[in-house]
Amino acid sequence: MHKLLLPAAGLLLSLPLSTTVALGQSPAPDSARTATAAPQTMFKLGLDVAEVTGSWYGFAVPLYLGAERPLGRHFSATVDVTSSIGFRRKPQLAELSGSLGVRYYYNQARRQRLGKPTQRLGGTYLQAQFTNTFNRTGLWTYPTEGPAYFSHQPSAELFWGWQRRFGRYGFVDAAAGLRLLPNWSYRNSPEPRYRWQPEIGLRVRAGLAF
Structure with missing residues (x-):
């Protein structure tokens, strides 16, 4: 009798495994593992072509x-x-700015539905950011020697842009939008009045990304 019970027990033990395979509970596909992988940071180094100035x-x-x-x-x-x-007789710091922002790449889901390729941190986007800019005063006036003085200019910005990687390390990031700059005015008042002044913003950045 025990010779008959052993094959039957082996058959019962194999049922959960065969049922799992039959129901399609296979390991997660590569796309699912990619979606839950740890995000990576992209570093960019290049030129802001739209800000090149000369006289x-x-x-x-x-x-x-x-x-x-x-x-x-x-x-x-x-x-x-x-x-x-800035280059006049010798290189000198003309401007220094730092920005913190958030981007929303709004067209990636649609491209995926249409079967079109998408890039990580690439495509069309909306961006809101806050920028602090320090401009050197008197750089383009004579003389250029002496202590350097900088004026502070904060701004709130909203951009519509497009970013794309080229090759292994190249990138282009172009955007246009609106800047709000604080403006101090003494008009019709002995005390300065603080108001926001709108300004068109444009940037074209290109260089290396890794």
Whole structure:
């Protein structure tokens, strides 16, 4: 009798495994594992081409350094630093700015539904950010020697933009939008009045991303 019971017990023990395979409870696909993987931070180094300026007295080249980290599927946090170097007789710091922002890549889900390729931290986006800018005064006037003085200019910004990776390390990030700058006015009042002044913003950044 025990010779008959042993095969039957083995058959019963194998039923849960065979039932699991039959019901399609297979290991998670690669796409699911990719979706739950730890996010990666993208670092960017290049030029802010739209901020290049020049005149009879000299020119300034803005160097750009940024970092962007995903926040969920379609959002990301950004940190940007731009240092504009002015050239007149010798290189001098003309402007320094730092920004903190949040981006929403709104077109990725639609492209995925249509079967089109998408990039991590790439595509069209909306961005809100706050920027602090320090401008050097008197850089383009004579003389250029002496202590450096900087004026502080904060701004709140809203941009619509497009970012894309090219090749293994290249990137382009172009955006246009609206800046709100604080403006102190003494008009019809002995005390300064504080108000926000709108301004069109444009940026075109290109360089290396890794």
